[in-house]
Amino acid sequence: MPRRVRSTKNLAQRMDLQYFRQAHPLRSWRLWLSILVPVVALGWFAAQRVHSQKIYSSGPLSSAHAVLGRKCDVCHVTTLGFFRAKVRDDACSRCHDAPAHHADQVSFTVSCASCHVEHRGAIRLASTEDSSCTQCHANLSARTGNLPYARVVKDFDKQHPEFAALRPGARDPGQIKLNHYAHLKPNLAGPSGPVQMDCQDCHRLMMRGGSWPYAMAQPASASISEPKSEEVGGAQTANADLKHARTGDYMAPILYVNQCAGCHVKDLQFDRRFDQAAPHDKPEVVQKYLLQKYSDYFASHPRALSEAVAPELILRGNMRLPLPVPHTRQEWIDQQVMLADRVLFDKGCKLCHVMEGEMMEDNAVEGKASLPAIAKSSIPTRWFLHAEFDHNSHRFLTCTACHDRTPESRQTADILLPGIATCRSCHEDGGERQDAANGRCSECHSYHDWTKERPTKGKFTIPQLRAAR
Amino acid sequence: MLFAGLLGARKKVPIWRVGRAQAWMRGHLWLGFLSFPLIVFHSGFRFGVGLTRALMWLCLVVFVSGIVGAILQHFMPRLTTQRIPLETIYEQIGRVRSQLASEAEALVEEACAALAGNVSQATEQQRAASASAGTIGGLTVASGLQVDEGASVELQQFFRREMQPYVAQGGARNMALADRNQSRGMFQQLRLLLPPNLHASIDDLENICEEKRELDQQTLYHRVLHAWLFVHIPASYALLLLGAVHAVMALRY
Numbered sequence: 001m002p003r004r005v006r007s008t009k010n011l012a013q014r015m016d017l018q019y020f021r022q023a024h025p026l027r028s029w030r031l032w033l034s035i036l037v038p039v040v041a042l043g044w045f046a047a048q049r050v051h052s053q054k055i056y057s058s059g060p061l062s063s064a065h066a067v068l069g070r071k072c073d074v075c076h077v078t079t080l081g082f083f084r085a086k087v088r089d090d091a092c093s094r095c096h097d098a099p100a101h102h103a104d105q106v107s108f109t110v111s112c113a114s115c116h117v118e119h120r121g122a123i124r125l126a127s128t129e130d131s132s133c134t135q136c137h138a139n140l141s142a143r144t145g146n147l148p149y150a151r152v153v154k155d156f157d158k159q160h161p162e163f164a165a166l167r168p169g170a171r172d173p174g175q176i177k178l179n180h181y182a183h184l185k186p187n188l189a190g191p192s193g194p195v196q197m198d199c200q201d202c203h204r205l206m207m208r209g210g211s212w213p214y215a216m217a218q219p220a221s222a223s224i225s226e227p228k229s230e231e232v233g234g235a236q237t238a239n240a241d242l243k244h245a246r247t248g249d250y251m252a253p254i255l256y257v258n259q260c261a262g263c264h265v266k267d268l269q270f271d272r273r274f275d276q277a278a279p280h281d282k283p284e285v286v287q288k289y290l291l292q293k294y295s296d297y298f299a300s301h302p303r304a305l306s307e308a309v310a311p312e313l314i315l316r317g318n319m320r321l322p323l324p325v326p327h328t329r330q331e332w333i334d335q336q337v338m339l340a341d342r343v344l345f346d347k348g349c350k351l352c353h354v355m356e357g358e359m360m361e362d363n364a365v366e367g368k369a370s371l372p373a374i375a376k377s378s379i380p381t382r383w384f385l386h387a388e389f390d391h392n393s394h395r396f397l398t399c400t401a402c403h404d405r406t407p408e409s410r411q412t413a414d415i416l417l418p419g420i421a422t423c424r425s426c427h428e429d430g431g432e433r434q435d436a437a438n439g440r441c442s443e444c445h446s447y448h449d450w451t452k453e454r455p456t457k458g459k460f461t462i463p464q465l466r467a468a469r
Numbered sequence: 470m471l472f473a474g475l476l477g478a479r480k481k482v483p484i485w486r487v488g489r490a491q492a493w494m495r496g497h498l499w500l501g502f503l504s505f506p507l508i509v510f511h512s513g514f515r516f517g518v519g520l521t522r523a524l525m526w527l528c529l530v531v532f533v534s535g536i537v538g539a540i541l542q543h544f545m546p547r548l549t550t551q552r553i554p555l556e557t558i559y560e561q562i563g564r565v566r567s568q569l570a571s572e573a574e575a576l577v578e579e580a581c582a583a584l585a586g587n588v589s590q591a592t593e594q595q596r597a598a599s600a601s602a603g604t605i606g607g608l609t610v611a612s613g614l615q616v617d618e619g620a621s622v623e624l625q626q627f628f629r630r631e632m633q634p635y636v637a638q639g640g641a642r643n644m645a646l647a648d649r650n651q652s653r654g655m656f657q658q659l660r661l662l663l664p665p666n667l668h669a670s671i672d673d674l675e676n677i678c679e680e681k682r683e684l685d686q687q688t689l690y691h692r693v694l695h696a697w698l699f700v701h702i703p704a705s706y707a708l709l710l711l712g713a714v715h716a717v718m719a720l721r722y
Binding site: 003004006007008011014015016019020022024026029030033034036037038040041042044045048054055056057058059060072076083084085086119120121 | 513515517518519520521523527555557558559560561564565568572669670672673676677680692695698699702703704706707710711714718720721722
């Protein structure tokens with residue numbers, strides 16, 4: 001048995017009661033570290049601050065603004081030398097004079113930075129959060145009380161109205177008689193044999209070049225190939241729709257010369273004596289062309305007065321027969337032009353166009369018909385006038401994946417736009433987190449009315465921007 | 470964070486009568502624990518760049534070290550009490566160790582003296598144990614202590630080579646006496662070598678070694694228990710300092 005006894009009393013007697021007055025290595029080390037680490041941290045901060053203000057940055061700038069990363073004071077303008085240097089709207093508008101949402105904005109105008117939050121890495125600044133929009137659109141109010149828009153829009157996949165073009169009562173404003181079903185049938189008579197048409201033969205993104213498979217083979221005359229002649233088809237309207245859109249993302253407008261002429265040029269042929277078809281143009285232009293054509297023919301054919309009327313010029317049931325016999329050059333030309341007008345305006349043009357007036361019968365007898373008016377084609381190139389749609393981003397899909405009713409559509413008035421349900425099958429709130437496409441407002445809608453954008457003038461030189469500070 | 474930081478100040482001034490120490494510690498733990506998720510929300514789940522990144526790393530270091538510390542503080546004191554029933558003040562371990570070394574040396578000297586027949590240096594106990602020694606070779610010896618110079622040398626060698634370096638030196642985990650089983654074996658051999666009347670001294674020496682082992686274990690536990698503070702406290706100060714800079718600059722930008 002050990003003689004020495006260990007007890008708390010014995011232990012206590014061993015203690016130096018003044019021990020706490022002496023520094024212990026552990027305590028000393030802790031103290032020194034507690035001084036050293038903050039000093040090192042402060043030193044690091046000071047060293048970083050000497051080179052640039054970037055040390056204060058809360059995150060990398062967006063890709064569009066990354067070039068300004070060394071020059072904080074481009075955006076963080078200190079007014080009157082005061083301490084505060086928050087980004088104000090006028091700093092943004094020095095480069096982007098982005099107009100407000102619309103003049104009738106009721107409640108308030110938000111600051112640029114409240115929606116376009118910077119220092120979040122290489123994001124697209126225009127891709128704002130839904131909350132930026134829903135702070136008003138979740139319960140929209142109007143100054144006048146008449147609200148042309150949906151009052152409650154909270155998110156795309158749950159509370160968003162059906163697209164305006166598909167709401168009850170809406171119809172396709174197009175005035176071209178197009179039967180998609182007939183055009184997509186197999187063994188369609190093509191320019192050089194039977195063809196199976198495909199959507200992309202006529203509908204193609206503007207950004208894509210290349211030739212059209214059913215374009216005019218070669219211009220027969222200058223008047224036929226004139227693009228301005230497509231005013232008949234309403235291309236002006238289409239261009240107006242696309243004026244402020246990212247036009248490369250939209251389908252090219254349907255033009256006779258590009259998409260139709262290859263097959264339908266024969267519908268503008270009016271007389272076997274001529275190889276050329278009539279120009280696809282306004283009735284006045286067509287009329288002028290015909291006059292010129294028959295005048296030239298009469299000049300080169302002195303026996304024209306005694307020639308029988310070409311059978312293809314006689315539309316049975318549409319005119320009073322027998323036709324009067326022309327005795328003079330002018331009577332002959334007038335009669336031939338009148339007959340050609342009949343062939344074209346009552347048959348060729350009507351195949352696709354809606355005629356707004358008929359040729360007067362009595363005038364026809366006299367050989368001078370009044371020309372019909374052709375309704376503007378009004379084919380909408382852009383259906384979503386308050387939203388953007390990017391066909392190019394959806395190029396991995398088949399056309400009928402979204403436009404599923406197209407192959408069976410027989411009426412011009414059929415609206416073949418896919419509904420919101422089709423979009424929602426891929427676009428969800430949460431986007432990538434839900435293994436889905438994004439359903440944020442900014443995917444389709446733009447806050448600013450870019451039609452009112454004012455040009456800005458550059459203010460910086462390259463060295464100014466690139467110099468570190 | 471400021472409240473959590475004030476715990477240090479509260480500890481520096483223990484007589485400061487602003488709330489109980491336990492309340493301060495609980496506040497430190499809970500507010501410190503909550504501060505991290507709040508900061509993560511504040512940062513929008515991003516680490517940022519520059520100052521904000523440094524702050525986030527510091528915050529993470531402080532948070533993780535704090536959690537580790539809280540866990541250790543929860544379990545280690547209990548473990549220490551269980552395994553080291555007579556723990557001493559950590560700062561006094563060195564002093565106690567040197568006292569143990571002195572005590573061991575004195576014990577060995579006494580034993581050696583007894584083995585050398587020097588009664589004057591023998592302890593009362595040793596003398597009492599030798600009372601029945603009688604005479605050797607017709608001569609009445611001054612003591613019944615069994616004179617064995619060989620054993621004395623062995624004991625001294627054991628003390629100089631094994632025990633003294635072990636007891637005097639903190640840690641010494643690579644030495645044979647640091648292992649309880651080896652130590653037991655070594656002292657058992659000494660008991661065989663030395664006469665029974667010196668076994669009590671051997672027991673004392675073994676007891677000293679046992680105490681030294683406990684001191685070493687206490688040192689280890691103490692270091693484990695407090696090592697996180699070497700990370701937590703300096704990082705906290707750095708965090709508070711840079712956090713203040715961040716707050717001021719956030720007002721500017």
